[in-house]
Amino acid sequence: MLGERNTMTITIAKHIVAFALILPLSFTVAGCGKKTEQPKAVTAAPKTEVAPTAAPKMETGESPAQASAPVLSKPITEEKTLFSFENGNDGFEIPSWAEETPDIVGKSVTLSKSYASNGKQSLCLVADFPGKIWTSALIELEQYIDLNPYRQIAVDVYLPENAPLGLKAKIILTIGEDWTWTEMVRNVPLEPGKWVTIAASLEDGSLDWKRAEVNAAFRQDIRKIVVRVESNKRPEYSGPVYIDNIRVGK
Amino acid sequence: MKRIMCVVLLAAMVLGCQVAAHAAPKVLYDFETDLQGWEIPDWAFEQDDYVGENVSQSKDFASSGKGSMKVVANFAGGAWRGAIVEVMEYMDWTPYKTVSADLYVPADAPVGLRAKLILTVGDDWTWTEMSKTVKLEPGKWVTINANLLPGSMDWKRTNPTDEFRADVRKLDIRVESNKKPVYNGPVYIDNVRVE
Numbered sequence: 001m002l003g004e005r006n007t008m009t010i011t012i013a014k015h016i017v018a019f020a021l022i023l024p025l026s027f028t029v030a031g032c033g034k035k036t037e038q039p040k041a042v043t044a045a046p047k048t049e050v051a052p053t054a055a056p057k058m059e060t061g062e063s064p065a066q067a068s069a070p071v072l073s074k075p076i077t078e079e080k081t082l083f084s085f086e087n088g089n090d091g092f093e094i095p096s097w098a099e100e101t102p103d104i105v106g107k108s109v110t111l112s113k114s115y116a117s118n119g120k121q122s123l124c125l126v127a128d129f130p131g132k133i134w135t136s137a138l139i140e141l142e143q144y145i146d147l148n149p150y151r152q153i154a155v156d157v158y159l160p161e162n163a164p165l166g167l168k169a170k171i172i173l174t175i176g177e178d179w180t181w182t183e184m185v186r187n188v189p190l191e192p193g194k195w196v197t198i199a200a201s202l203e204d205g206s207l208d209w210k211r212a213e214v215n216a217a218f219r220q221d222i223r224k225i226v227v228r229v230e231s232n233k234r235p236e237y238s239g240p241v242y243i244d245n246i247r248v249g250k
Numbered sequence: 251m252k253r254i255m256c257v258v259l260l261a262a263m264v265l266g267c268q269v270a271a272h273a274a275p276k277v278l279y280d281f282e283t284d285l286q287g288w289e290i291p292d293w294a295f296e297q298d299d300y301v302g303e304n305v306s307q308s309k310d311f312a313s314s315g316k317g318s319m320k321v322v323a324n325f326a327g328g329a330w331r332g333a334i335v336e337v338m339e340y341m342d343w344t345p346y347k348t349v350s351a352d353l354y355v356p357a358d359a360p361v362g363l364r365a366k367l368i369l370t371v372g373d374d375w376t377w378t379e380m381s382k383t384v385k386l387e388p389g390k391w392v393t394i395n396a397n398l399l400p401g402s403m404d405w406k407r408t409n410p411t412d413e414f415r416a417d418v419r420k421l422d423i424r425v426e427s428n429k430k431p432v433y434n435g436p437v438y439i440d441n442v443r444v445e
Contacts, residue, residue, distance in 0.1 A: 082403070091382050096362055096430075143382035144406040 064117050064156045064195035070208050072201055076152055076249035083141070083246040085111060086119045092243075094125075095140040105129055106137030115242045117156035117195045122244035127229060129167070131236035138172075138228040139243060145222045147202060150248035154199035155227050158242040161193035164235035169198050174224035175212070182212045187230060190241075198227070202248070273345035275445040278421075279337065281307055282317040290321075291336045291422075301325055302333035311438045313352035313391040318440035323425060325363070327432035334368075334424040335439065343398060343415040346444035350395040351423055354438040357389030360431035367396055369405075370420035372413070381406045383426060386437070394423075398444075 083090040089111060098104040105128050112124035127137030147153065157169045168187035175182050185208055188198045200208040204215050212218065229241050279286045285307050294300035301324050308320035323333030343349065353365050364383035371378055381404055384394045396404040398415040408414070425437050 091384070093385065141382070143403070145381065145403060146407065146409075 064197045070152060070199050070201035070206070072151060073203055079247050079249045080150070081118060081245055081247045082145075084119050085121045085123045085244060089123060090141065091143060092123055092139045092141045094138070095142075098138060098140070103133065103135045104138065105135045106139070109139055112240070112242060114240075115158050115195075116244055117158065118245035122158070122242045125229070125241045125243060126239065127241060128238040129231035129236055131231065131234050134230070134232045136228050136230045137241065138226050140224055140226045142174075142224045145225070146220045147222055147248055148216055148220045150219065150250045151203045152199055152201055152249040153225075153247070154197050154249065155246045156195045156197050156244045157188075157190055157227070157229070158195045158244070159190045159192045160239060163190075163192040163239060164237055165189075165192065166235040167229055167231055167237060167241070169196075169227065169229045169241075171198055171200055172224075172226035172228055173209070173222050174226070175218055176221045176223070179223060180212075182218075183210045184208055185210050190229070195244075275443055276346070277314070277441060277443045278341075279319075279442040280315050280317065281312075281319045281440060282315045283307070285319055286337070287339060288319055288335050288337045290334065294334050299329065299331055300334060301331045302335065305335055308436075308438065310436070311354050311356075311391075312440050313354065314441040318354070318438045321425070321437045321439065322435065323437060324434040325427035325432060327427065327430050330426065330428045332424045332426045333437065334422055336420055336422040338420045341418040341421075343418055343444050344412070346415065347399055348395055348397050348445050349421070349443070350393055350445065351442045352391045352393050352440045353386055353423070353425070354391045354440070355386050355388050355433075356435065359386075359388040359435060360433055361385075361388060362431040363425055363427055363433060363437070365392075365394055365423060365425045365437075367394055368420075368422035368424060369418050370422070371415075372417050372419075375419060378408050378414075379406045379424075380404055386425070391440075 083092065089109065092109065094106045094109055098106065107126045107128055109123055109125050111121050113121055116122045123139060125137055125139055129135050153171060155171060159167060167190045169190055170184040170187050172181065172183045174180065184200050188196060190196050202214060202219050206214040225246065227243050231237065279288065285305065288305065290302045290305055294302060303322045303324055305319060305321050308318055309316055310320065312318045319335065321333055321335055325331050349367060351367060355363055363386045365386055366380040366383045368377065368379045370376065380396050384392060386392050398410060400410055400412065402410050423439055427433060
């Protein structure tokens with residue numbers, strides 16, 4: 001009896017030692033927990049992405065800074081301005097659904113000659129970001145648009161010099177028969193006193209759009225274009241944001 | 251001297267061509283005396299999502315002259331609803347760049363109604379809507395305007411060609427309420443024109 005117990009004890013001990021030896025080895029080979037793929041957006045981050053604190057300086061008279069250039073298969077050689085607001089708001093407005101959403105804080109949108117990145121006028125979106133919570137202000141155009149020949153969409157956004165740092169912006173598209181709300185995967189930091197270009201690739205397989213497969217069907221059935229400015233708890237800011245030169249490139 | 255005359259003649263010809271390409275504005279329908287063929291099409295009365303009830307000539311409001319077309323609609327809210335009026339007439343708009351109409355909702359109407367123009371074009375009678383609606387403003391005349399020229403983005407899933415505006419067979423104007431607002435009352439339409 002004692003002999004059998006000793007044998008069993010030794011056997012159990014051997015198993016424990018073996019397990020203790022194998023366990024770290026398994027971590028090394030397979031990773032902890034369920035193996036998941038890296039989010040594609042992380043592995044394919046744009047090469048030219050710039051951290052918010054390192055936004056490029058813009059000399060007077062320069063074109064808007066492209067704070068986060070999308071990855072493209074080849075450079076854009078031809079641009080077409082879709083909306084320059086020279087003759088009106090081109091249908092952009094604060095949508096009625098936004099007026100009923102408490103975390104959307106855009107107050108008004110008007111035409112302005114104060115600042116323009118293209119021509120003489122831009123759209124002026126007045127917002128009241130209270131700070132402490134995530135809030136946004138946006139303009140929206142509901143229009144069926146086919147952007148199939150194009151590889152990039154871009155917009156210029158300007159904050160007055162006295163605005164605080166920390167506001168960010170992105171483009172959002174509504175796509176297809178399901179009216180799928182499709183945001184850019186990243187926000188672009190805005191720089192007070194400078195025009196900043198928000199741009200995203202429309203090329204097949206583009207990784208610039210959240211949970212979206214970008215292909216011809218995506219590009220040819222765009223139903224809304226939204227430009228959204230965000231304050232994620234900070235900063236506090238009550239004032240204008242200027243938006244201009246919504247364009248596509250190929 | 252001969253060379254100068256040739257240059258002057260050539261310049262005159264070029265200018266002349268340009269003038270011909272952009273004809274003077276033409277008012278197609280001004281509703282001064284009657285509806286000029288406009289009506290709520292029969293198919294709209296048979297569809298639940300179309301809520302235009304009647305149409306008449308009116309002197310209540312006008313953006314041009316004294317008369318307009320008055321469309322009475324009952325938007326119940328809760329779903330997309332449209333009120334549509336239509337004229338069937340073969341039209342060649344080759345000399346023109348845009349088509350426009352003025353719309354008015356009374357000052358006590360709610361905000362949120364929108365409208366668009368729709369063309370039926372060509373041998374296939376292709377139904378071609380504007381790619382976007384225009385918001386109507388209570389108490390104000392609002393112009394809905396669409397570019398007819400090649401390259402225009404104003405038409406849903408359509409890249410207009412020169413043939414597009416040469417063979418227009420119907421013109422529709424549709425007022426829409428997308429779940430809201432609720433509105434039971436008139437919408438006035440006037441000064442349908444090409445420029």
